[in-house]
């Protein structure tokens with residue numbers, strides 16, 4: 001693990017409760033101030049808020065969720081590049097996964113890709129969010145949960161908290177409010193138009209004698225334009241589908257039910273009657289062009305910072321948040337009116353050209369027969385090599401984490 005870039009979630013060693021909403025309540029009246037208002041306490045918002053607070057800025061972080069351990073929208077698969085560059089706390093990571101099986105619609109004769117390195121680990125996202133919130137509070141972030149962003153008038157932002165509406169005057173606002181960002185709308189920035197929708201079930205499992213494995217099924221009947229997955233790392237199973245919302249033959253919910261009844265990788269595993277359900281939209285149009293303006297900027301899904309091909313957004317959201325924190329720190333220190341103008345997605349988009357082209361290709365495979373034909377190519381040595389490059393590759397979101405050596409690690 002590199003020492004270069006401690007992530008928000010790297011400390012402290014023990015998880016303490018996040019700052020209560022009262023800590024972020026306006027001291028008097030119904031208005032408060034902040035250098036930066038961050039809307040959304042997903043991984044992107046938590047990370048950018050913590051970095052800014054550590055740079056000495058007054059940061060208010062709000063989220064409409066009343067607990068960050070609830071309404072989770074991600075499987076939480078972290079790729080090797082993230083695990084190398086961001087020291088996530090070991091206790092919130094599942095066993096390393098080196099084995100991936102790719103299945104055609106028939107589910108027979110999967111293509112096996114086995115790496116000699118640890119490629120993936122599934123995060124305990126409730127634990128990661130709670131630890132991140134504790135780290136943020138420790139850095140000085142004022143965190144207000146159960147607080148919804150409701151709009152903006154100039155430099156004043158309207159929030160509806162647990163005790164009613166109030167206003168925040170902030171120099172900058174950060175939209176970390178996910179794929180359907182309201183902040184992007186209010187700042188007149190670009191918005192995600194190209195989306196997949198995904199759903200999954202999560203439940204604990206006992207080891208079944210198989211090595212931790214990521215099973216991926218390409219079948220347009222259950223996952224039109226993307227894939228279905230069953231990740232079994234010997235501790236938890238994540239069984240899910242994702243695809244273009246208007247192309248599921250009988251809807252996302254039915255696709256999920258059908259896949260869950262026959263998902264590979266769960267031999268000998270008992271599915272409990274009650275499972276955790278997760279789901280949400282996934283932007284796959286590539287990072288948006290206009291993600292910053294004089295009053296604020298976007299990070300994470302709000303900025304479209306998701307790999308168009310793999311739909312992985314956790315690594316991009318951490319890296320783009322690093323860049324955003326650096327740009328905002330410069331802006332707050334210099335006071336220059338155009339300080340955020342060089343925070344642009346246009347240049348970042350060029351690194352996604354290849355992945356956007358492959359996404360378009362994947363979107364065009366619409367029938368089981370075409371998918372099965374694609375597997376003929378995948379079974380050849382060049383096909384397997386290409387798949388391994390994409391799935392086990394070293395490429396990630398452009399930009400390196402910014403070293404921050406003064407931080408403690410967990």
Ligand SMILES: Cc1cc2nc3c(=O)[nH]c(=O)nc-3n(C[C@H](O)[C@H](O)[C@H](O)COP(=O)(O)OP(=O)(O)OC[C@H]3O[C@@H](n4cnc5c(N)ncnc54)[C@H](O)[C@@H]3O)c2cc1C
Nearest residue numbers: 040042043044064074075076077149198300301312313314
């Ligand atoms: C089913 C599914 C599985 C996925 N699996 C993976 C995976 O395994 N690996 C991977 O790398 N990527 C995965 N992704 C993508 C990844 O989860 C996202 O890219 C990443 O979590 C984005 O983080 P974020 O902080 O930008 O947004 P989010 O985590 O969506 O956080 C946005 C936050 O904003 C809050 N919010 C929204 N509107 C308001 C408002 N008006 N007021 C206050 N708060 C608001 C929300 O409550 C939320 O907490 C998956 C996505 C889905 C849908």
